[in-house]
Amino acid sequence: MNRMPFRLRLPSPYGSMLWPVYVPSLLMAVSQEAAMILLPLYVLEVGGSEALAALLVGVRGIGLLLFDMPAGALVARFGDRPILIAGLCAMLIGLAALSAAPALWLFPPAALLLGAGHAAWVLGRQSYITQVCERAEVGRAITVMAGLQRVGAFLGPAVGGVIATFGGYATAFMAGALCAAAAAGFVLVHARGTADEHAAGDSLLGGIVAVLREQRRVFATAGSAALALQLMRATRQLLVPLFGASIGLDPAAIGILYSLSAAIDMSLFYPVGVLVDRWGRKWSAVPSMLLFALGLAVMPYAQSYGSLLAAVLLLGLANGLGTGVVMVIGSDLAVASGRRGPFLGVWRLIGDLGMSGAPFVTSALVKLSGLALASAATAGIGFAGALVMAFLVAETLELPARESR
16 A cells, blocks of 8 residues: 655644745754854864954854845845845855864954854845735744744754864864755755845835835834844843842853743743734733833842742743744834835844844943943833833734835
8 A cells, every 4th residue: 555655734834934944944043053152162262362252253243233234135136035045155154164264364254254144044034934924924933933043042052062072163163054054955945936026126225225214213113112122132141140140149050040031931932923913913022021121120139049030030931922023023014114125124233233232231331330220221221112112103913015116
């Protein structure tokens, strides 16, 4: 009797996103999170200074910020699939270069390539989901992708550390390059060709200028709220170890705090996806921002392991409730704008500024006012952002798509 070959069938939108988006996303999340941990250690291993190690993290961030808007313009001109593959190839080259030729002069351009490639990859897959999925499925599709990013953040450092310990740093970076090659292969085979018909006629700069002019109120309101949420997300990563150290916790105890918080965070991506597609995006964004603000506001009062754990778990719940919501809102607004690629380029720049600028903002606040007031000030920014999101931003699930003109 002939047996039918086994085929994995998943309900929409998960089945259509599995091979072109989800599998590559998991591969790249693991490899990129591992690279972020290993890169500064690798610099020290080959004789570089601690200053250079710290600088390279900043250089990668610069590559990310510099290429956000160009990536959006290129998506509008060439479609999602070529930009996805180009981003993966840039990360592949950067990782392979670090593995093959560990000369110090090569580290900054490799880090720049990693940042630029990551910008193209992240924007391209968001644009791809926005184009391919039905509007009622976008929330679920994006939150699963964001959940996989969290799984990668959980697995990547451990996997990378084991490979580097037993096989060396060069082997670990080559493993990352192989992940990028495999991800590019999945995209090449399984991703559809998509195009932004309305923006395709714009020049590379013209589309960005047009979207900045046409959507300036959206960026001032929804963009500022997204910036506040991303700022709180990044700030919690900096403040938790500082508060832990201030009450005398050792690194192992602080690590357990992170793991318990991550467990809550990672468990929420599926229900949040259902929530935002059925009830609306603000049902995720506003509670997430309020809980973030509350967690940051109470953290200075945590004077024991138990009380700090409660604050950190609250922040994990906040982050989990906001899984992918900045991307989901950005996708809705991009469709409504009629200029999907350029809009997403500006939107991602706003979010990345919040993530990248958090260390500088936090450092300045700590220096000026101390740890407790820095946490309270960030909570205040987050609370203001929640009010903007609640009262000045329309529910984006209900926004109509703008037809091509």
